[in-house]
Amino acid sequence: xxxxxxxxxxxxxxxxxxxxxxxxxxxxxxxxxxxxxxxxxxxxxxxxxxxxxxxxxxxxxxxxxxxxxxxxxxxxxxxxxxxxxxxxxxxxxxxxxxxxxxxxxxxxxxxxxxxxxxxxxxxxxxxxxxxxxxxx
Amino acid sequence: xxxxxxxxxxxxxxxxxxxxxxxxxxxxxxxxxxxxxxxxxxxxxxxxxxxxxxxxxxxxxxxxxxxxxxxxxxxxxxxxxxxxxxxxxxxxxxxxxxxxxxxxxxxxxxxxxxxxxxxxxxxxxxxxxxxxxxxx
Numbered sequence: 001x002x003x004x005x006x007x008x009x010x011x012x013x014x015x016x017x018x019x020x021x022x023x024x025x026x027x028x029x030x031x032x033x034x035x036x037x038x039x040x041x042x043x044x045x046x047x048x049x050x051x052x053x054x055x056x057x058x059x060x061x062x063x064x065x066x067x068x069x070x071x072x073x074x075x076x077x078x079x080x081x082x083x084x085x086x087x088x089x090x091x092x093x094x095x096x097x098x099x100x101x102x103x104x105x106x107x108x109x110x111x112x113x114x115x116x117x118x119x120x121x122x123x124x125x126x127x128x129x130x131x132x133x134x135x136x
Numbered sequence: 137x138x139x140x141x142x143x144x145x146x147x148x149x150x151x152x153x154x155x156x157x158x159x160x161x162x163x164x165x166x167x168x169x170x171x172x173x174x175x176x177x178x179x180x181x182x183x184x185x186x187x188x189x190x191x192x193x194x195x196x197x198x199x200x201x202x203x204x205x206x207x208x209x210x211x212x213x214x215x216x217x218x219x220x221x222x223x224x225x226x227x228x229x230x231x232x233x234x235x236x237x238x239x240x241x242x243x244x245x246x247x248x249x250x251x252x253x254x255x256x257x258x259x260x261x262x263x264x265x266x267x268x269x270x271x272x
Contacts, residue, residue, distance in 0.1 A: 019252075019253035019254070019256040020253065021178065021181070021249050021252065021253060022178060022181075022182065022196055022197060022198055023198050024198040024199035026256070027256045027259055027260055028249070028252045028253045028255075028256050028259075029178075031252050031255070031256075031259050032177065032248070032249065032252050033174065035248075035252070036172035036173075036177050036248075037172075037174070038169065038173075041168060041172050042157065042158060042165075045157070045158075046158065060158055061158060062158055062159050062160040063160035077266065078262065078263055078266040078267075079259050079262060079263065080255075080258055080259050080261070080262025080263070101251075101255050101258055101259075104251050104255075105248065105251055105252070108244065108247045108248040108251055109248065111244045111247065112168070112171075112172075112241065112244035112245065112248070113157050113164070113168065115237075115240050115241055115244055116155075116157065116164045116167050116168050116171070116241070117155035117156065117157060117164045118155070119164075119167070119216075119237050119240075120155040120162070120163045120164050120167075122216055122237055123163055123164075123167050123215050123216050123237075124163055125216070126214065126215060126216025127214055127215065127216070130213065130214040131214075
């Protein structure tokens with residue numbers, strides 16, 4: 001849906017019919033960027049096994065800063081992909097998990113990750129061939 | 137595979153066993169970033185219907201600059217996702233298409249895009265609820 005379209009109050013079929021990630025103002029393009037951005041994809045994939053506390057998630061995603069992970073989680077919460085819950089333990093702690101939509105997204109990302117993790121040899125061979133052509 | 141690992145000459149099962157997108161130096165994480173980056177995901181998805189010329193692809197991906205699309209295509213070619221071919225027409229022209237690996241990646245991205253384009257109403261409702269809580 002573009003920003004020029006009238007506001008829609010529910011997720012009826014009309015939304016799906018007009019949504020197009022190739023249009024710059026479409027909400028679907030915004031949320032695609034959120035779940036596939038530099039840290040978004042690893043955050044969503046990292047929540048696939050169940051609720052996780054912030055620091056555990058941060059340890060799993062090698063290289064993410066506290067600030068970037070916090071911003072990523074907040075954006076995903078706003079888009080309805082992630083739920084943030086405060087557990088009434090002593091001391092209280094905060095857990096993050098996926099919504100139903102988040103799980104559907106995470107399953108698709110897991111399929112993509114399987115393909116890429118299985119293609120590492122193929123990718124590295126292509127990189128070497130490309131670099132050899134460039135250097136020739 | 138991490139950069140510390142010995143070079144591997146083919147895409148044997150060993151690669152898949154050690155590949156882990158959560159590790160910052162893994163080739164699979166690099167290529168995941170390439171196919172899910174700001175323009176990478178739309179470029180791969182935009183090539184799914186067959187070979188396309190540069191300008192046609194650029195028109196399809198609303199908002200991409202000539203420079204960013206060229207850089208994105210070059211990175212995807214190096215990773216073995218995209219093939220660049222010069223057609224011996226008069227005048228000659230350049231076409232881009234997906235490799236076999238690229239098609240497998242594009243199919244997974246298409247599944248993801250289907251989920252998100254169908255969830256636009258749900259995402260927008262979540263955004264409104266989030267903003268209302270924040271403003272309360």
